[in-house]
Amino acid sequence: xxxxxxxxxxxxxxxxxxxxxxxxxxxxxxxxxxxxxxxxxxxxxxxxxxxxxxxxxxxxxxxxxxxxxxxxxxxxxxxxxxxxxxxxxxxxxxxxxxxxxxxxxxxxxxxxxxxxxxxxxxxxxxxxxxxxxxxxxxxxxxxxxxxxxxxxxxxxxxxxxxxxxxxxxxxxxxxxxx
Numbered sequence: 001x002x003x004x005x006x007x008x009x010x011x012x013x014x015x016x017x018x019x020x021x022x023x024x025x026x027x028x029x030x031x032x033x034x035x036x037x038x039x040x041x042x043x044x045x046x047x048x049x050x051x052x053x054x055x056x057x058x059x060x061x062x063x064x065x066x067x068x069x070x071x072x073x074x075x076x077x078x079x080x081x082x083x084x085x086x087x088x089x090x091x092x093x094x095x096x097x098x099x100x101x102x103x104x105x106x107x108x109x110x111x112x113x114x115x116x117x118x119x120x121x122x123x124x125x126x127x128x129x130x131x132x133x134x135x136x137x138x139x140x141x142x143x144x145x146x147x148x149x150x151x152x153x154x155x156x157x158x159x160x161x162x163x164x165x166x167x168x169x170x171x172x173x174x175x176x177x178x
Contacts, residue, residue, distance in 0.1 A: 027054035085110035117149035
């Protein structure tokens with residue numbers, strides 16, 4: 001099933017814009033301040049015109065572990081999926097250091113721009129974890145091998161991919177609007 005999900009901070013005006021654009025759900029892009037103001041963020045999300053399906057961890061270091069815990073708490077309160085990704089922490093370290101298996105909240109790890117299909121198989125899939133496949137990150141890793149890597153992951157590991165981030169990219173710039 002494909003659910004067009006708009007990525008945004010937890011702000012009512014942004015929720016309304018994404019609803020008007022035809023998105024069917026929301027992915028929260030969190031900053032630490034949103035989790036410092038947990039009750040306000042939760043209230044805004046519950047009042048959103050669209051369901052919050054995904055809660056993205058903030059881009060913090062492992063020293064700020066409380067923000068990962070708060071992300072899981074928010075996702076539990078919203079019945080949402082947790083997307084574990086922080087630009088500050090390599091994927092292998094995220095999988096090793098931000099284990100979420102003690103929670104009932106569904107979660108997955110998003111690839112970085114330096115992760116190949118082989119890296120994702122080794123670090124996420126073979127570790128028994130769920131992948132959030134960001135195709136722009138995969139493209140930036142090796143533009144000349146993107147088709148092969150994407151086909152490999154989506155053919156061999158469909159059951160381990162929970163979400164796909166669909167956006168445009170060039171060799172130097174990811175997350176461009178389609």
